[in-house]
Amino acid sequence: MKIFSTIFILIVLIFSGIAWTNNSFKPTPLQFIVPKGWPQTVYDFKNNSLTKEGFELGRKLFYDERLSKDSTISCASCHQQFAAFATYDHNLSHGINNSLTTRNAPALQNLAWQKDFMWDGGINHLDMQPITPITADNEMGETLQSVIVKLNRSKEYKAMFKAAFGDETINTQRLTKAISQYVVLLVSSNSKYDKVMRGEAAFILPEQLGYDIFKQKCISCHKEPFFTDFSFRNNGITTDTTLNDFGRMKITRDKNDSLKFKIPSLRNVAVTAPYGHDGRFFSLMNVFDHYRKNMKVISNTDSLLQHKIPLSNFEIGQLTAFLYTLTDSSFLSNKMFAPPGYDITPNFIHNH
Numbered sequence: 133m134k135i136f137s138t139i140f141i142l143i144v145l146i147f148s149g150i151a152w153t154n155n156s157f158k159p160t161p162l163q164f165i166v167p168k169g170w171p172q173t174v175y176d177f178k179n180n181s182l183t184k185e186g187f188e189l190g191r192k193l194f195y196d197e198r199l200s201k202d203s204t205i206s207c208a209s210c211h212q213q214f215a216a217f218a219t220y221d222h223n224l225s226h227g228i229n230n231s232l233t234t235r236n237a238p239a240l241q242n243l244a245w246q247k248d249f250m251w252d253g254g255i256n257h258l259d260m261q262p263i264t265p266i267t268a269d270n271e272m273g274e275t276l277q278s279v280i281v282k283l284n285r286s287k288e289y290k291a292m293f294k295a296a297f298g299d300e301t302i303n304t305q306r307l308t309k310a311i312s313q314y315v316v317l318l319v320s321s322n323s324k325y326d327k328v329m330r331g332e333a334a335f336i337l338p339e340q341l342g343y344d345i346f347k348q349k350c351i352s353c354h355k356e357p358f359f360t361d362f363s364f365r366n367n368g369i370t371t372d373t374t375l376n377d378f379g380r381m382k383i384t385r386d387k388n389d390s391l392k393f394k395i396p397s398l399r400n401v402a403v404t405a406p407y408g409h410d411g412r413f414f415s416l417m418n419v420f421d422h423y424r425k426n427m428k429v430i431s432n433t434d435s436l437l438q439h440k441i442p443l444s445n446f447e448i449g450q451l452t453a454f455l456y457t458l459t460d461s462s463f464l465s466n467k468m469f470a471p472p473g474y475d476i477t478p479n480f481i482h483n484h
Contacts, residue, residue, distance in 0.1 A: 157298040159183035162313075164244070167321040168330065170357050173244040175258060175316055180309045182317070185295040188472070190314030192292065193307065195471045198282050200272035202228050207265065207311070208471070210237040214464055216400035217241065217318060223411025227271040234270070234375045236411035238396060239404050241320040241463070242358055251393045251409040252380050253364060258316065259308045276304050283307070318469060320399050321357070324457040329357075335457065342454025345447050352436050359398035359458065365434040366391045368427030372410055379409065388432050402459045416455065420448045 162182040166172060180186075193199065197206045210225040211217040217240035219225050225233040235251055249255040255264060265271040266279060283289045283302045290300040297306050325343075327333035335343060346354075355361045364380045369391060371378070380389035393409045407413040413422065423441040427433070443451070463469075 159185045159296060162187060162317070164317065167319070167326070167357070170321070171245065174247055175244040175312075180259065180312055182313055183296060185292070186297075186310055186313040187317060189289075189292045189296045190310040190312065191469070192289075192472045193311050194314050199266055199274060199279055200228055201274040201278075204228055205272050207262070210265075210271075211240050213466075213469055215239070215403050216320065216460075216464060218404040220403065221405065223406045223414070225271070227268070228273045231270045233268070234377055235409055236406065238394075239400060240315055240318050241397065241399055243318065244316045245358060246362055248362065248394070252383050253394060254383050259305075259312050262308050262311045263304070276307075279307070280304065314469075318463075320460040320463040322462045323399065323460040325454075326357075326460070328457070335454075338450050338453035339457050340454075342450035342452065343457075345451055346454055349441055349443070349447075350451075353395050353434075354398050360395045362395065364389065364392040364394055365437075366430075366432050367393075368422070368429055368433050368437055368440070369408070369412075370428050372412070375410055377410060390432060392432070398455060399458050400460055400464065402456050403464065416452055417448070420451070 160183055162184055164173070164177065164182055194207045194211075197203045197209070199206060205226070205228055210219050212220055214220065219237040223236055225235065225237040227233055238251065243249075243258055246258070247256060249258065249261045250264070255261045263276065266274055267276065280302055283293075289302065293302050293306060293310075294300045296310060324333055324335075324339075328335055353361055353363070353365065366379075371391065378390050380392035381387060383389075396407070401407075401416070405414060405416075407416075407419055413419045420443055423437070424443040425440065427437060427440050429438055429440070
């Protein structure tokens with residue numbers, strides 16, 4: 133009986149210890165605020181609660197080159213904050229061993245409202261997104277197993293994972309959830325356009341004229357407030373015979389999806405050049421010229437573009453003025469999104 137009593141007491145002590153450990157795990161919640169007038173998010177915050185500790189871990193991982201095979205490439209290498217977390221001035225992103233990828237890195241902004249990721253929609257959950265660049269041979273070229281091994285060698289990471297998730301266990305699920313906690317808070321909604329919509333500012337005449345033209349000729353695909361409808365469309369581009377990238381068709385295997393790519397957001401468009409899935413358009417003027425005269429209209433070119441988009445030089449000038457109002461300087465310079473070293477307050481909210 134004494135043996136059984138002893139075993140029972142040990143079991144009670146063990147479970148009491150577990151309960152005490154769980155009760156002592158109290159990360160600092162972060163508040164995600166949906167900007168006024170915007171729809172509700174689609175990201176499942178219930179399955180990945182935002183915390184200060186999780187955000188800081190995700191931020192460290194985002195900027196850590198150890199996630200790549202040769203420790204030269206981080207997520208931030210291709211997603212630079214000053215370029216709205218796109219790759220500025222490079223048509224194709226760079227990977228390990230001085231390799232080139234086959235696509236232009238898209239801007240990372242307002243991801244909490246998106247269901248599909250990558251230019252072809254090949255990833256349908258934000259938590260799964262980091263796996264692709266980490267393991268792609270021409271990007272970070274690493275294996276998840278090796279990443280976990282490297283992170284486990286770091287006492288700092290063990291402490292951060294414990295602070296974020298309750299114990300020192302480092303695994304793929306926690307890795308990707310932490311990165312999601314960082315990138316999901318990359319919300320851009322404080323441009324001049326946003327201030328005008330909130331009644332805090334007013335457009336000058338060229339901006340207002342450009343907005344009116346935009347609503348007539350562009351808004352079908354670039355819907356407010358995200359300035360994209362998140363759909364996949366063929367916009368009359370031709371195939372790059374070197375890259376042979378056929379877009380959405382690679383995922384669906386449907387020939388009708390040939391050369392369909394995700395509609396990019398026009399938020400911060402003034403700082404995200406070059407444009408297009410392969411960065412073929414080096415300026416906004418290149419984009420305008422494509423739509424008004426260089427498109428190749430074929431059977432599956434989007435129905436809205438069958439007659440191209442007639443644009444005069446005057447209209448292009450006014451449109452350009454409006455597009456510049458979509459630059460969110462507070463987002464581009466927010467120190468909370470900068471490399472580790474900046475503290476964040478417990479009541480982290482967006483500055484709008």
